Amino acid sequence: MDASLIVYAVNLAAIYGLMAIGISLLWSSIGMVNMAHGATFAVSGYGAWYAAVTFGPALKAALGGTAFLMPAMATMLAGAGLVVGALFGLLIYWLAFLPIHDKQNFAVRSLIVTLAINLATVQVLLWAFGPRQKGLPKIFGFGRLDLFGVHVRYDQAATIVATTVLLGAVLMWLRHSRKGLEIRAMMQNAEGAALSGISARRTALPVMMLTGALAGMAAVLLSQTVFVSPTAGAIPLIKGLTIALLGGLGSVPGAVLGAILIGALEALTGIIPFLGQRYVLFVQFAFIVAVLLIRPRGLGGLLDETRE
Amino acid sequence: MSKLLEVKGLSAGYGPLRVLHEIDFSVDRGERIAIVGLNGHGKTTLFRAITHLVGWQRGTIRFDGTEIGGVRSLGEGRRTPSIIRLGIAMTPQGDAIFPGLTVRQHLDCGAYSKLAWRERARRRERIFDIFPPLRDLQGALVGKLSGGERRMVSVGRALMVDAQLYLVDEPSLGLAPKISRRVVDALMAIGLEDRAMVIAEQNVSLLTGKVDRMIGMHAGRLRGEVGHVELG
Numbered sequence: 001m002d003a004s005l006i007v008y009a010v011n012l013a014a015i016y017g018l019m020a021i022g023i024s025l026l027w028s029s030i031g032m033v034n035m036a037h038g039a040t041f042a043v044s045g046y047g048a049w050y051a052a053v054t055f056g057p058a059l060k061a062a063l064g065g066t067a068f069l070m071p072a073m074a075t076m077l078a079g080a081g082l083v084v085g086a087l088f089g090l091l092i093y094w095l096a097f098l099p100i101h102d103k104q105n106f107a108v109r110s111l112i113v114t115l116a117i118n119l120a121t122v123q124v125l126l127w128a129f130g131p132r133q134k135g136l137p138k139i140f141g142f143g144r145l146d147l148f149g150v151h152v153r154y155d156q157a158a159t160i161v162a163t164t165v166l167l168g169a170v171l172m173w174l175r176h177s178r179k180g181l182e183i184r185a186m187m188q189n190a191e192g193a194a195l196s197g198i199s200a201r202r203t204a205l206p207v208m209m210l211t212g213a214l215a216g217m218a219a220v221l222l223s224q225t226v227f228v229s230p231t232a233g234a235i236p237l238i239k240g241l242t243i244a245l246l247g248g249l250g251s252v253p254g255a256v257l258g259a260i261l262i263g264a265l266e267a268l269t270g271i272i273p274f275l276g277q278r279y280v281l282f283v284q285f286a287f288i289v290a291v292l293l294i295r296p297r298g299l300g301g302l303l304d305e306t307r308e
Numbered sequence: 309m310s311k312l313l314e315v316k317g318l319s320a321g322y323g324p325l326r327v328l329h330e331i332d333f334s335v336d337r338g339e340r341i342a343i344v345g346l347n348g349h350g351k352t353t354l355f356r357a358i359t360h361l362v363g364w365q366r367g368t369i370r371f372d373g374t375e376i377g378g379v380r381s382l383g384e385g386r387r388t389p390s391i392i393r394l395g396i397a398m399t400p401q402g403d404a405i406f407p408g409l410t411v412r413q414h415l416d417c418g419a420y421s422k423l424a425w426r427e428r429a430r431r432r433e434r435i436f437d438i439f440p441p442l443r444d445l446q447g448a449l450v451g452k453l454s455g456g457e458r459r460m461v462s463v464g465r466a467l468m469v470d471a472q473l474y475l476v477d478e479p480s481l482g483l484a485p486k487i488s489r490r491v492v493d494a495l496m497a498i499g500l501e502d503r504a505m506v507i508a509e510q511n512v513s514l515l516t517g518k519v520d521r522m523i524g525m526h527a528g529r530l531r532g533e534v535g536h537v538e539l540g
Contacts, residue, residue, distance in 0.1 A: 102386040178425065185406050185417050191361060192405025194388035195398050196465065197420030 003150040005267050011156040013263030014163035018218035019240030020247065020255040021167065022211030028187040028250030030204045031107050032097065036114040037215055037240060038233030039121035040088045044216030045228035046125060047084025048077045049134045056137060074139040077220050078162070085216020089208040092117060097204050118233075125230035133227035140224060155224040166217055170210065171252070179206055187250065238281070246288050248298030257299050261287075311370075312337045312473055312504045313358070318367035318377065320357035327353040329528045331367070335473065337502045342515045344508075345525035351508035352401050354525070355475045359398055360387040371396065372472055393420065397471035399462050401478045401508075407451030411442055414450050414461050418468030428468065435464040438494050456487035463491065467498070474498075474505040480514055488514060 019037060026034050055076060063069040096113040100106060140154040174180035182203050186193040190200065218236060219228075226232070243262050247254030262284055269275050269283045292298065311334045318331040327350050335341060343351050356362045358369055360376075369377035376391050392398070397418070406414050415435055419428045436443040439460040445453065450461050459479065466474060476495060480488035488511070495507065496518050509515055515522065524531040 181409075181413055181416060184409065184413075188408050189405045191388075192400065193417075194361070195359065195392060195400060195405070196417045197389050197392040197469075198417070199389040200386075 004152075005271065006264075007150060007152050007156055007160075009264040009267035010260070011159050011263070012266055013259040014160050015218050015222050016236065016239045016243055016262060017167070017256055017259030018163060018214045018221075019236050020243035020259050021170075021252055022214040023240050023244040024247060024250055024252060024255040025183075025187075025207060026211050027244070029183050029207050030097065030101070030186070030200060031190070032110040032114070033107065033241075034092065034096075034114050034211070035111055035237070036088075036092050036096070036117040036121065037211070038237030039118040040085050040092070040212050040215040041219045041233035041236050042125060042228070042230055043088045043121060044081045044085040044212075045136075045219040045223050045232055046129060046134070047216070048080045048220045048223065049136055049228050051076055051080035052137050070139060070141060073137060074158075077136060077139055078217065081216035081220035082213045083216070085219070086209040086213040088216075089210070089212020090205070092212070093205055093208040097208065098201065101200060101204065118237075122230045129230070131230070133229045135227055136220070136223040138224060155221075159221045159224070162217070162221065166214070167256075170214070179203070183207055239284075242284060242288050246291055246298055251298070254299040261299075310337055311335070312339075312372055313506075314368075314370040315358070315377075316368045316370075318354075318357060318365065318369060320353055320362045320365035320367075322353075322363055327362075327528050328357060328365075331528075331530055333523060333530055335504045335506055337472075337504055338500050339521070340496070340500060340505045340507070340519045341521040341523065342507045342509055342519045343523050343525050343530075344512045344515070345510065347510055349525050350528040351510075351525055352477055353528075355398060355400075355477050355506075355508060358475065359391055359396060395470075395472035396475065397466035397469060397473070398475040399466045399477060399479070401481055405462065405465075407449070409450055410447050411450060411453075411461055412446045415464050415468055418465035421469055424469045431468050435467055438467070438497065439464055455482050456484070456491065459483060459487075459491050460494070463495065472503050474503070476505065476507045478508055478510065480509060480511050492518070 019041070023034060023037055026032050052073070056073065059072055059076065060069065063072055092114065095117060096110050100109045100113065103109060138155070140158040143154050145152045145154065145157055174184060182193065182198045183206070185196060185198055186200065186203055193203075194200070215233075215236075219232070222236065223232075239262065243258040244255055246262065247256070247258035265284055265287055266280050269280045270277050275283065313335040315331055315333050318328055319326060320328040331354065343354065345351055353362060357365050358371075358376075365377065367377055368375060371391075371394060374394060376387075376394065406417060409417070412432065415432050416425075416428050419425045419431060424431060432446075441457060442460055442464065445457065450458060453461065463476065463479065466476070479491045479495060483491065492514055495505065498505070507515060507519065512522070521533055523533045
């Protein structure tokens with residue numbers, strides 16, 4: 001296999017992994033399938049674009065011609081994506097979690113409410129920004145690295161590094177902080193967590209904001225290669241959901257493995273002559289159906305059995 | 309002794325199924341009581357009603373002077389954390405509740421108050437003094453432990469915080485007789501002072517002579533009461 005194809009696959013896996021881990025975390029900790037995750041992606045993309053339009057010229061005037069401009073711009077856009085994503089997560093918490101989290105069939109109710117939020121958000125974005133797509137500045141430049149003979153574009157390298165650092169930080173926080181312990185307790189046994197004085201209402205808030213921020217980061221990173229638009233979150237949402245399902249909804253390691261597999265599958269499908277890019281989704285769904293037929297618990301179940 | 313828990317006219321159940329019928333009982337500070345009865349007669353539901361884990365309930369429950377019952381439960385588990393934080397620690401029936409956490413993390417989950425969290429290392433040591441086998445298993449996943457060890461972890465979690473009332477559900481369930489006695493002995497060794505403990509158990513002989521009072525439960529109703537002097 002061409003080495004650059006592997007880089008392309010890992011790059012896709014990194015972005016989709018951010019979405020899938022958010023979906024998986026939400027499901028396993030608070031029992032919500034968040035169909036508004038795509039809306040979070042789109043809103044964060046617009047947030048980053050708005051920050052670039054509003055503060056970009058001032059930043060260019062202050063740092064233009066220096067080596068600091070690009071890192072400053074990257075920090076600003078990433079920060080805007082993370083903050084807007086987290087704030088949109090807060091909005092979903094208010095609208096789709098607080099009013100219904102203790103009602104019967106919360107999983108189905110929240111799915112419907114978040115789907116409604118997703119549709120409404122697309123309309124609001126269309127109304128506010130119009131149908132024309134927006135482009136984010138190329139914060140990582142146009143060059144490429146030569147790593148052991150493999151050409152890696154700057155944006156690909158930065159995406160892989162940024163995602164690895166961000167996910168590493170999230171996993172460390174989950175593993176070592178008090179709030180992380182509470183979230184993991186809720187992921188394993190919500191009733192047991194309640195008996196340990198852990199409130200679902202209090203714990204859900206950081207989870208919603210964190211997963212929103214991950215979607216925001218994914219939006220900024222993917223927007224280096226595709227445009228920001230009101231419906232930009234649809235494909236990442238579908239990819240994130242399918243990867244989360246493939247990984248065994250609720251398993252973070254399963255989501256990571258699922259993202260790598262789906263990224264590789266997408267890269268491979270694109271170069272097979274009789275398939276090509278237009279069959280990417282078809283091949284992915286066929287693959288996921290095949291895996292779930294053989295292993296209904298997904299890859300997460302496989303990982304659990306390996307550990308046992 | 310003042311009353312720590314007072315239950316009056318408590319009925320509770322799941323959906324259309326009513327399990328508890330007009331329960332009246334109280335627990336004094338410093339008291340250790342047992343509620344005994346066969347499986348399926350409402351002991352666990354009583355504990356779950358006190359902690360608001362059942363979907364429907366009626367009657368009054370006063371804990372340390374605060375009304376924690378209600379005409380209608382707000383939803384399973386919604387009020388549970390706030391009731392637990394008033395000073396009730398419950399060890400549920402069955403296995404330890406977080407099998408994917410290590411023993412140390414599992415115990416830390418019980419340290420929900422700011423003080424308990426700050427002092428968690430010292431409190432863990434106290435738990436290891438009560439249950440010595442856990443000391444060497446701190447880094448082990450709870451799901452990989454034996455039934456007796458898991459029960460020790462579960463009880464230890466409830467002891468990590470300074471609760472006023474301990475509710476221990478079926479401490480002997482699924483355990484070998486020797487291990488059951490060890491867990492019960494550890495529960496009896498806990499100094500109560502102005503706190504109280506209620507143990508739900510189907511194995512009457514395990515608690516005979518060890519508790520202040522035994523209350524029988526049958527078909528969702530409390531049936532009679534004996535003190536330990538008579539049983540001993």
